[in-house]
Amino acid sequence: MRILSLRDHFGRALMFGVVFLILCMASAAAQDTITIGVVLPTTGSESKPGLYQKEGIELAIKQINDAGGIMVKSKGKKLKVNEIFYDDSTDSKKSASLAERAMSADNAVAVIGGYSTVLGIAESVMADRYKTPWITTGAGATAIFGKGYQYAFGSLSPVALIGTTSAEFLGAMIDQGKLKKGLKIAMVVENTDHGTDYVTGFTDWSNKHPGYFQIAVNEKFELGATDFSSILQKVKNSHADVFLSDAHLPDYITMHRQYLQNGLHHQMISYGARGPEAAARQALGAGTDYIFAGIWWSNKLPYPQAKKFATDYKAFTGHDVDSWYAAPAYDGMRILAKAIETAGSLDKTAIRDALKKVELKDSVLPGQVLKFSANGQAEYPFVITQNKPDNKVDIVFPKDAATGDPVAPIPNK
């Protein structure tokens, strides 16, 4: 065995000293910031909405840090936000394990993530397990918020509300005399929690307001279907007045293409939360005119804070905010910052308790106030948009946010 010289001993002591110093510095740095985990898909099939949500969160973090950070009473000073980002590659297993990593190994005081419902469901189980507040900014199905989780929150209004708001909008058109009472409805929705919630929301409103609608067709289809001819034949045979669907973007494009090729026409058409997407308008041109959609946010909202958000977003990212994805993410981060400030500490349970009470009164979302209901999910109204010719889109409902008049019934070309 080699006997260590004094020089060796000194070298080792020096090395341990340096490592100890680095660890101390890292620990001090960690205490001087607030670590927030962000788990979203920036690659894979959901990379586009995931990226938009990441940009929304990072814009909020930049604005918070530019203002000096979040005041944490127990520390007696403002602390800046330190974001730890993980790309889950649109893989639900990876999404769950990365949320777990952020909550345990990184000891994040809170985690934001979960676009879309499938990834959100995978991540949601981690929140209560690690007693770490988790805010999903991209999943709104009841499958997450009906389970009694105590640390799970969501800045998207429930999907069922799209159905309810769509029914309310059609009801308003009937009340205004634009459509006739007793409308026959053909509903064709995707076979997912999203589709089920949509139907539930619509039928709930319909049952509370008898006489407005009668459901003539209520069918489900599988995601990614290539042929809708038999289902559209059923819609045709039902002689319905209104065609309502709830579909993801590719299914919306495929189904509506076949709808148009079959020469179908209804007084009103909707594909749930889909309608104004540029990809659909590029794919089907004027065929998408007059489709109405229930969406979580629109850049047409007339609130000053929504307009400022759109301007700041463009300055931050270099591109327009042309879809709803970034807004709930932006406000998700802002309400978390407010909850940390209200909690006055970085204790995760205290932040959770604050999230249950806090209100974001300058929200960019419809209704202008963001708060979480008892089950942890935000509940604010949807806006109904309607595509107009020449690639224009108007908010047509509710009236106080409207930028144009609804066209009902839609013209038969």
Added chain:
Amino acid sequence: MTAIEYLDLLLKALLLAGVYAAMAVGMTVVYGVMKIVNLAHAGFLMLGAYFALEMFQRFHLDPIWGAILAIPAFFLFGMIVHWTLVRWLPKSDTPTLASLLLMFGFWLVLQNMGYLFWGNEDQSILTPLTLSAVHIGESISIPKVNLVVFAAAAVCMVVLQVIFNKTWFGRSMRAEIQNPYAAKIVGVDDERTSRLTFGLGTAFAGFAGALLGMLYSFSPDFGRPFLLRSFVIIVLGGLESVSGVALGAIVLAVLETFSTTIPFPWYHHGWNYYYLPPSYQPVIPFALLVVVLLLLPKGLASLFSRRWKVA
């Protein structure tokens, strides 16, 4: 539903069968000659759709011309893929794990390259044909674009039949399919035949992808649902039979289309009629796959005379 409406659905099912046959035939020839289950077929379909899109956007070329141009371009691409990757696989009479893994890995590479070049936005090709249809009376409407795609697919199948029956290359392929050892003895260059076959299979995949791009929106993940259907069709068709592919495509398309519209009688306190919900439609290909593998492992074509088999 009236008889006319059933006729309308039957026409749509036949048009769909044309698309299915075009997408499955490339996979069949590669399997038949090389015994490779080409999982990268979905990647080639995706590239075919983007090829037509690029031709359409950059050179304002009609997607049908894009599909025709895809044939030589993808033939060359397939030969390059064969020369660089596939030829190193061990020769075997049955599909090997190595070939499955290689083609699966290559599919992932193609898919991720797609994300890198084109992003994940859904793309579509909108031409004057896209939304127009031929209407016969009030109940029958045939989308013009589906008619064009069907015609192009049918022409391609006929050309493939001619290649199989009338050319030296076709005879080499048939010899390789029937007995690769005997083929070698009589002087068939198996390396060259394999290379050309892989090129031909890839050319058909590119062509079919360009046609599918006219019918559906697509992203780099495009091709996945078609891959499963291609499997079902080639198993139905007998794995090595080109005419069987056409038959398999018709059976699958007709069953998918009619499964949700034909009532199944059910006796429970009197006769009731049950319709299969459209959300169960994806069960049809899986169920068919299981039934055919159990009852007709050589495919539907084995029910008919040997003359049906071109390969």
